[in-house]
Amino acid sequence: MSLRSPLGRVLGTGSAKDGTAHWWAQRVSAVALIPLTVWFCCALLALPALDYGTVRDWLALPTNGLLAVLLVAALAYHSYLGTAVIIEDYVHGTGMKLFWLLLLRFLYVVFSGSSIFAILRIAFGPGSP
Amino acid sequence: MSIYRWQLGNTLSVLHRATGAALALGLAALSYWLSALAGGRESYDAAVSSFGSPFGLLLLIGWTFAFAYHLLNGVRHLFWDAGLGFERRQRHVSGWFAVLGAFILTLCVWGLVWHGARP
Numbered sequence: 001m002s003l004r005s006p007l008g009r010v011l012g013t014g015s016a017k018d019g020t021a022h023w024w025a026q027r028v029s030a031v032a033l034i035p036l037t038v039w040f041c042c043a044l045l046a047l048p049a050l051d052y053g054t055v056r057d058w059l060a061l062p063t064n065g066l067l068a069v070l071l072v073a074a075l076a077y078h079s080y081l082g083t084a085v086i087i088e089d090y091v092h093g094t095g096m097k098l099f100w101l102l103l104l105r106f107l108y109v110v111f112s113g114s115s116i117f118a119i120l121r122i123a124f125g126p127g128s129p
Numbered sequence: 130m131s132i133y134r135w136q137l138g139n140t141l142s143v144l145h146r147a148t149g150a151a152l153a154l155g156l157a158a159l160s161y162w163l164s165a166l167a168g169g170r171e172s173y174d175a176a177v178s179s180f181g182s183p184f185g186l187l188l189l190i191g192w193t194f195a196f197a198y199h200l201l202n203g204v205r206h207l208f209w210d211a212g213l214g215f216e217r218r219q220r221h222v223s224g225w226f227a228v229l230g231a232f233i234l235t236l237c238v239w240g241l242v243w244h245g246a247r248p
Contacts, residue, residue: 027210030203037200045241052173056166072159079153086150111160118160118167125167 022081029078036071056122065123069116076112080104141224145202148195155192193238198231 002009043064047054058064087100133139158180165176179185205223208214214223 027207030207034200034204037196041196041238045238045245049245050177052166052170055173059166068163072163075156075159079149079156082146082149083153086146111157115160115163118163121167 022085026078026081029074029081032070032074033078036067036074039067040071059119059122062123065119068119072112072115072119076108076115080108137221137224141202141227145199145206148199148202151195152192152199155195158188158192190235190239194231194235197234197238198227201227201230201234 043058044050044055047058059068083104084101087097087104091097091100162176162180165172180189202224205214205227208223214220
């Protein structure tokens with residue numbers, strides 16, 4: 001005999017209240033990262049040199065700036081989802097788990113925010129001196 | 130943990146998580162590199178010389194391998210999510226493909242870098 005209510009069975013979300021959202025977000029961001037990361041690596045390798053002027057002029061092009069912003073956003077999101085699962089698996093105790101998950105989220109916002117800000121500074125700032 | 134025998138499947142699974150964690154640190158390095166690039170020539174050159182130090186190169190080569198493996202094994206996971214490739218033989222072939230492919234990609238990338246670095 002099941003003690004679950006008919007409504008609970010129909011919704012099928014169990015005690016966690018959301019089942020598949022995290023799983024889907026991890027996969028969708030993974031699929032997005034395949035072309036974005038391959039583009040980034042190939043584009044850098046195709047540059048004649050990796051000195052300041054070359055790299056800055058390359059990133060200042062609108063298409064490259066846009067793709068770089070999308071790359072950083074997708075990377076940070078995918079990476080946050082993954083590292084959050086590691087913390088949920090290995091950090092025990094509600095307080096410690098909450099502390100590390102919050103710290104992780106703040107760190108991701110800081111690093112992705114500063115990365116995107118840097119890309120925008122290059123895109124909208126003056127050309128390389 | 131010690132009751133599990135190490136075999137290909139669980140080793141590759143642990144490696145997927147370990148490379149993912151390593152790449153999370155790589156994200157911080159990418160952020161530093163982008164901020165240095167936006168900061169101007171001086172800060173960019175400082176970043177390049179720290180990445181070009183022996184320890185920096187070791188990290189970069191490690192991140193290249195971690196990225197290549199996580200990418201190839203991630204595609205393997207996506208196929209599994211679609212319900213494909215679960216047969217024992219397919220799992221072994223795709224698993225070895227991910228490991229060997231990651232080594233080969235790492236060699237190719239750094240071969241290109243060193244080839245390009247020569248005048």
